[in-house]
Amino acid sequence: MLSFILFSLLFKYCSSMATINPEIKNQIIEGFGTSTAWKGPCSSRIFKQLYGDLGYSILRIRISEHKDSPWDGWHAEVPNVKQAKSYGAQVFATPWTAPANLKVCGQDKSCPLRQDKYNDYADYLQSYVNYMKQNGAPIDILSLINEPDFKTDAYNTMNFTPDEMVKFLKTSAKRISGTKIMASESYGYSPATNDAILNDPQAAAKVDIVARHGYGFHFEPQTKVHQMGKGFWLTEFTADGQDWKSVMNLAKAINDCMTKALCNAFVYWWLHENTQNMMILDSAEQLTPKA
Template sequence: MKKNFICFLAIALLVTACSKKGDKVVSGEENQSGRTPAAEATAVIAAGTTQQNIRGFGGANIRGWIADLTAAQRTTAFDPANGIGLSVLRVRVSPNSSDFAAEKPTIDAAKSYGASVIATAWTAPASMKDNNSLIAGKLNTSSYADYAAHLSNFCSTVGGVTAISPSNEPNISVTYESMNLTASELAAFVAAQGSNCGAPIMAPETFNMNKTYMDTYLSNTTAASKTSFMCGHIYGATPYVYSVGKEVWMTEHIYNTNDANGWADALGVAKEIHDCMNAGYNMYVWWYIRRSYGPMDESGNITKRGYVMAHYARWVRPGYLKISCTANPATGVYVTAYKSGSKIVVVAINQNTAITYQPFTVSGATVTGFNRYRTTSTANLTSDSFSITGGSFGINLPAQSVTTLISY
């Protein structure tokens, strides 16, 4: 009897200890160091508190400067079932209208997978500028209507452009295709011709999400009324909240030009996407889709950076809503959450060098379990599933990993 009582007591203590870590504890991997995984503060997900609409996660295909994506590479880039699942394609509006039609194969392929297409002009045709050059210079005011017709011609030729930007990074001077426009000059063009460019205007697309430039641009109330989306890049900038009653799109960035299969940098890309989402941005767009430092290498293989982007792009599809979630429940752990109808998607980053036990609670939605995908330095999108009860659960996040949970 005494022996049975001791066994019963041991079992009771074990159950009590486990219950302190949530209704369902799923480890999925052993702590190879032999240490107990660190327990962190609870990540609280409130599905009833919605934040921004998600337009998508994407990259650029600048056909006139590098070779176009092949048919197989388009599938790898945009297929949400077996590829990266990019849901935004950014393309260049060439200053030569004879180039326009060549953009269609990749544009049509991207759209067939549900991606949206955004277009950026680096420069107006030289004949429309004050220096008669494709580099630097300003748009002639007398050419406003002609330039709008040029942009509209691009949109009608390729079809289905979600938004168009009249000028890429107008606030810096470079030695390639460009225009140097002040915020007031860019706003003057949009005020005069923004309704005639063939697609909704996204602007001003500064290289560093420059708030002063954007504020000045919006001070032209006519230009503001003709601008559907605010957009910019984050070179040398930290994502920040910019609330002006319009969606904010991050339309270009390169984390660095190191080999895209370096895992430490890939984790940095994950954190950058996390930061953009927590700043309220509706879109995140990488620079070249296919590049040694991009989501796809020159041979068309998905890189570590590509697998990181897939953690968001495959499952946080256009139209999902970001929902309230504890963004940084503990040192080295970063979490965002999203929903579409009753489906919840959670993306968790663990930058720590040890396995980290992370508790979660979900309110405002009924969740009975999750499909789980994990990427580490040695594995890509490995999957399993687990059930939960009562809206509380905990999982071990592998050391230096990205995990996506999709409710079922």
């Protein structure tokens, strides 16, 4: 009797109707992906599993502030870009900071970009675009900075106020070519920066994709972004935990991102890190359920 009741309930649940109207068009889905920041070159096995078997279509890489570092210099991401491209993926590159000589503090620690170095920063970013292209690993999208609204001493960052971001876009972004431009990858739901950019016609004209990260906010659409024809990407998210509850939290975040916020893309954070948190890869570089 219990089996019959359970079957009946399951049948009733599964027989619910879903109505699809092909005449209604929402956002274009650019895809899903992850980041190899600080990871170094990844194996062909990992790329086949993620970008071949599972259909990932976006890769986020990091622009190191130390171009020639043997550990994490610009060369480190070249193999990753080539592998992602071999599966038809889009690649976007994000700097966490400018080189120390362009910053107010003149050191590898958290502080703002010097305002008299805006052109130099734009030229630095352009040199990265050129470097990757010359090495057979061209990027599709250039992000101007990671989390300009988040201050921390835990790692090297660089802050932009909304007004500073607008000024940079209006005065110096014209020096960047050969790639789409993304801004501003804010830490969470921070409408101030996005609104400042979109409310200034000159600044808005320089931006192709508006991005934000998924920390500490509720998913909701950015109406003005869509009205202006800009892409709207969620470019970093982490679901903490090692259990299936965290996996379902990730699934819900992806669903809410697409159905509530009307994002065009969802990009998870690291492949893995040296903690007990379940990431896309475990310590043995095997796929976890979050993949």
